[in-house]
Amino acid sequence: MTQKKTIISPSLLSCDFSRLADELKALEEAGLEWAHLDVMDGMFVPNITFGPPVIKSMRKESNLFFDCHLMIEQPERYIQEFVDAGADLICVHAEATNHLERVVSAIADAGVKPAVALNPATPLDEIKYLIPQLYMVLIMSVNPGFGGQKYIPFCTEKISELKSMITAQKAETLIQVDGGVTMENCRELVEAGADVLVSGSAFFKFPPYAERYKKFIETCNG
Numbered sequence: 001m002t003q004k005k006t007i008i009s010p011s012l013l014s015c016d017f018s019r020l021a022d023e024l025k026a027l028e029e030a031g032l033e034w035a036h037l038d039v040m041d042g043m044f045v046p047n048i049t050f051g052p053p054v055i056k057s058m059r060k061e062s063n064l065f066f067d068c069h070l071m072i073e074q075p076e077r078y079i080q081e082f083v084d085a086g087a088d089l090i091c092v093h094a095e096a097t098n099h100l101e102r103v104v105s106a107i108a109d110a111g112v113k114p115a116v117a118l119n120p121a122t123p124l125d126e127i128k129y130l131i132p133q134l135y136m137v138l139i140m141s142v143n144p145g146f147g148g149q150k151y152i153p154f155c156t157e158k159i160s161e162l163k164s165m166i167t168a169q170k171a172e173t174l175i176q177v178d179g180g181v182t183m184e185n186c187r188e189l190v191e192a193g194a195d196v197l198v199s200g201s202a203f204f205k206f207p208p209y210a211e212r213y214k215k216f217i218e219t220c221n222g
Contacts, residue, residue, distance in 0.1 A: 006220040007196040009034035014200035024062040030209035035064040036198045041072035045145030052085035059086030076103045083110045091115035094126040134173050142179030147200045151180030163193025190220045
């Protein structure tokens with residue numbers, strides 16, 4: 001059986017915001033297929049980043065798969081706006097809404113891929129019954145809101161437990177890991193069950209991107 005190649009989804013939070021179109025083009029030319037878009041509202045997390053208008057502008061410049069991570073309160077208010085802006089996947093936090101299943105269904109009904117993120121201390125039981133509906137579960141391996149944080153070690157066990165839950169349900173849900181992902185720990189995360197790795201500073205600070213991407217893939221998959 002051929003091993004599935006790990007997906008690397010570089011977090012644009014760490015790119016050069018003054019050159020967004022150029023950065024997106026450079027990622028495509030380097031062979032990447034995903035880009036991770038961190039949307040922060042200053043409420044769910046302390047920082048504020050960007051919203052649908054910026055994503056819509058980026059969409060015009062890129063064919064990358066837009067992996068939109070909404071770190072915002074009551075994300076159900078804005079699902080259609082992010083769909084219209086060009087999101088391919090919308091990931092909401094379990095902690096940010098009172099009616100998680102309703103939000104997941106709304107994302108799927110809008111025609112994009114639904115995903116749910118869990119903060120480090122949030123138990124997997126929060127999404128146990130939703131797994132068959134989800135394209136992806138995002139395990140936050142740092143507390144969200146800031147780039148450049150160190151990986152929280154207990155999250156590796158959490159990834160393994162989630163993988164077992166997905167397998168037990170015979171689902172095909174992907175596992176994404178975001179926070180402190182580096183060349184030093186990426187192989188461990190893949191072995192634990194991760195399919196998609198978000199990397200910010202550990203990716204963008206080491207150009208050229210094609211070489212960095214190749215090294216990540218080689219390290220992850222051997």
